[in-house]
Amino acid sequence: DGGITQSPKYLFRKEGQNVTLSCEQNLNHDAMYWYRQDPGQGLRLIYYSQIVNDFQKGDIAEGYSVSREKKESFPLTVTSAQKNPTAFYLCASSMDRDLEQYFGPGTRLTVT
Amino acid sequence: EDQVTQSPEALRLQEGESSSLNCSYTVSGLRGLFWYRQDPGKGPEFLFTLYSAGEEKEKERLKATLTKKESFLHITAPKPEDSATYLCAVLSNFNKFYFGSGTKLNVKP
Numbered sequence: 001d002g003g004i005t006q007s008p009k010y011l012f013r014k015e016g017q018n019v020t021l022s023c024e025q026n027l028n029h030d031a032m033y034w035y036r037q038d039p040g041q042g043l044r045l046i047y048y049s050q051i052v053n054d055f056q057k058g059d060i061a062e063g064y065s066v067s068r069e070k071k072e073s074f075p076l077t078v079t080s081a082q083k084n085p086t087a088f089y090l091c092a093s094s095m096d097r098d099l100e101q102y103f104g105p106g107t108r109l110t111v112t
Numbered sequence: 113e114d115q116v117t118q119s120p121e122a123l124r125l126q127e128g129e130s131s132s133l134n135c136s137y138t139v140s141g142l143r144g145l146f147w148y149r150q151d152p153g154k155g156p157e158f159l160f161t162l163y164s165a166g167e168e169k170e171k172e173r174l175k176a177t178l179t180k181k182e183s184f185l186h187i188t189a190p191k192p193e194d195s196a197t198y199l200c201a202v203l204s205n206f207n208k209f210y211f212g213s214g215t216k217l218n219v220k221p
Contacts, residue, residue: 040213
């Protein structure tokens with residue numbers, strides 16, 4: 001059963017702590033993405049990766065970091081430098097950069 | 113400035129009352145336009161891709177159309193289970209995706 005998984009579904013952290021969100025796909029897709037979704041706003045791109053060991057900053061990369069050591073995995077770390085980390089985070093993948101993206105179920109991060 | 117605008121922000125329909133959602137865009141060349149459905153607390157679900165003006169795609173009660181400046185998602189005889197937020201995304205010639213903020217559809221029985 002192919003798809004994208006994100007874990008955990010809900011995550012709570014104290015301010016000042018780094019936290020890592022997991023994203024795994026078994027669709028054999030080359031490209032993977034991280035988005036942030038806030039109420040009333042469109043999805044905003046944080047980072048994307050077209051191939052293993054390579055990734056690019058999106059529109060709002062400050063305070064975030066990623067790695068792409070395996071084709072299937074693209075974890076996102078929200079660092080303490082991110083000023084407004086509370087949000088719904090979505091991971092996506094696509095066969096190629098210019099094709100439709102398929103999304104995971106999302107992780108809701110709350111930082112207090 | 114490249115952007116995608118969806119209207120209306122919210123739409124309430126009675127079951128069976130057909131309507132259309134709009135996605136207008138201004139981007140540097142269109143490579144593709146994508147429609148997604150998103151249920152509360154979940155990730156967007158891919159619906160359609162449109163590549164050129166005049167193209168149409170259909171799936172059950174949904175039909176997506178594309179012109180040079182906008183796309184419409186027509187919903188024919190909607191049911192309560194069609195209630196969701198519908199997102200539009202555009203891929204520009206510079207390989208950049210732009211997402212609209214969505215139309216929240218509520219279909220009452």
